[in-house]
Amino acid sequence: MTVRRRRSRPVPQDLAPAVSLWVLRIMMPLGGHRDLVGSMCFSNDHLARALGLGDWIDDDERGFDAALVRARLRELHREAEREAGRDAERKVPAILHANVARLAALVGMSSTECRILEFATMLHHERILDDAAEMLGNLSAAKIVDVLSTLLELQPDAVRAALGAGGVLARSGLLTVDRAINGSLRSKLDLLSNRFADSVVGLDADPISLLRDTVAPSAPARLTLDDFPHLEQELAILRPYLARTVARDGVHQGVNVFVYGAPGTGKSELARALAAELGCELFEVASEDEDGDPVGGERRLRAYRAAQSFFDRRRALLLFDEVEDVFADDGMFGQRSTAQRRKAWINRTLEQNQVPTLWLSNSIDGIDPAFLRRFDVLVEVQVPPRAQRERILQAACGDLVDPPTLARMAQVETLAPAVVDRVASVVRTIRDQFDARGAARAVAWLANRSLEAQGHAGLDAGAASRLPSDYDPAILNADTELAALLPGLQHARSGRICLYGPPGTGKSAFGRWLSEQLEMPLMLRSASELMSKYVGESEKAVAQAFRQAEREGALLMIDEVDSFLRNREGARASWEVTRVNEMLTRMEAFGGVFIASTNLMDDIDPAALRRFDLKLRFGYLRPEQALLMLERQCAALGLAPPCPSEAERVKGMAQLTPGDFAALARRHRFAPFAGCAQLVEALEQECALKRGRQASIGFLA
Secondary structure (H helix, E strand, O other), rough: OOOOOOOOOOOOOOOOHHHHHHHHHHOOOOOOOHEOOOOEEOHHHHHHHHHHOOHHHOOOOOOOOOHHHHHHHHHHHHHHHHHHHHOOOOOHHHHHHHHHHHHHHHHHHOOOHHHHHHHHHHHHHHHHHHHHHHOOOEEEEHHHOOOOOOHHHHHHHHHHHHHHHOHHHHEEEOOOEEOOOOHHHHEEEEEEOOHHHHHHHOOOOOOOOOOOOOEEOOOOOOHHHHOOHHHHHHHHHHHHHHHHHHOOOOOOOEEEEEEEEOOOHHHHHHHHHHHHHHHOOOEEEEEEEEOEEEEHHHHHHHHHHHHHHHHOHHHHEEEOOOOOOHHOOOOOOOOOOHHHOHHHHHHHHHHOOOOOEEEOOOOOOOOOOOHOOOOOEEEOOOOOOOOHHHHHHHHEEEEEEEOHHHHHHHOOOOOOOOOOOOOOOOHHHOHHHHHHHHHHHHHHHHHHHHHHOOOOOOOOHHHHHHOOOOHHHHHOOEOOHHHHHHHHHHHHHOOOEEEEEEOOOOHHHHHHHHHHOOOOOOOEEEHHOOOOOOOOHHHHHHHHHHHHHHHHOOOOEEOOOOOOOEEEHHHOOHHHHHHHHHHHHHHHHHOOEEEEOOOOHEOOOOHHHHHHOOOEEEEEOOOHHHHHHHHHHHHHOOOOOOHHHHHHHOOOOOOOOOHHHHHHHHHHHOOOOOEOOOHHHHHHHHHHHHHHHHHHHHOOO
């Protein structure tokens, strides 16, 4: 019986000639046909059609003849090899060839490395080539060398060197070989990013634009270094050091700066302002791809490594934001971070990188000290001082808010500049919907919502505790004349004062009054704000409060300080002792005005008491002070002055405090007093509650 030879279509013309040749080399010299051509059918009809073998699928008149199919594949392979020999230019797509040549000029690739990168790019870009490579099964790293040698007609030693860890492909991150486990050819040849192949094949562009979801030029700077006066000391070192570095003037490698601080404090803007000041380019390692999906730590390190190769001949800085992705991305069950798993490589990079890099993080916690000590400069970007916050707010939304609203916003340390920018952008978009007051209210409302969503207090959280306009320290019953302290503090601008006494006697109000008289911003912290359930965190919060107060020239006041300075003799855990020690150390070193208040003086550690320059006792109001406060309260609430009997009643109250009057003034807003008699009766009730508490405590004891 004569077997009729099937007429097969040639390999489709829409495949690049090089791709057609590679597919056929996979099929024949490398033996891929063994998996493609079965005894009765193809294992991949799509690939078979692409090879021009579609008639063997579509013609049902006669059976499938595996021998004839293999013969046709050998013939197609011979034809392709003859074509390749006659026309050496029939290679990869022209755009791919041009782009790889540009990248070669940028990072110094050899012709062998260029050919391997072209093949790997087409392998990731062309489904037919990937389908063909699947026929080779799972490959080891050693087998990859043999495959590429055959496909690209290169010497095995040259391929092995090109794929080695010291080669340009690996050092630049453009192409790495996964040596961990066996896998398909495509999975073993890992490109720089998911979009790299499509970009290099499809875009005839500057090589930097080909890396846009890996590393990209940073946005222009909106601020200057003059907008960071609170970093004056840091910039006095950092600015000239980076200037020498980018100019390659004596400092050539291993230049790394770690910049950390809470979100929204301006770390990225600082980096951009530095680059603008130095007149150099700034490139950012991407943290998300073009689809907005996050890029993992391993991939970001690849991008960083590539950027080091791309820009080492340019006057440039690198910006690696959100370094937690790499240095502190450890998960549950003690899983090590990406940096820990690549510790040797990270250490070598920090010591040898050619392009100076700014590494940005929201926190220094969780980062191995072994990494931190390899950074040249560590800069903490804290909340700007109030004066600087006002400048930033004025620039961001001064056209939208009135001075009182701006002042309220400037008082809030947790209101980040980035939040203000977004709020201002929203209101400007609908500016025509508001009058001047409406725009200010809209800005304040949006800022409040953002603060509350982040777990912070709103703009007016402290409004109820602000100092009254008629505040008079002479009414307070202190054991020292308070006004007499003012001249000395104004001259020295330094002092450690402990205020103690029963609740409501005016300790906190005196701190506010003193800050106003000294014209110093008040930094008020309560024990609940500074204390943490985690060991060591309270000490960090205390240290941070003292550092910030010193930087801002603020009067630091800590309420309920007995929580931090409790007598160490009664400590039951080591952390109780270290918390006291930290507070004592910070108090000793602080050069400004520090005020601590407590209702429990007997609980304070003796060593702490010795460190206070002055200890002021605040007591209950004296009779004449109580009467004076009643008269002022009646006038403020629009009530008739007290009659003689009412005056005598209030003078006879032994436990009356300014706080009692303040509480009743607030009650008057929603439950007004009809006259002075009702007010006096309410004061008596407040005093009776205090006596009741004392009696109960004594009975229980």
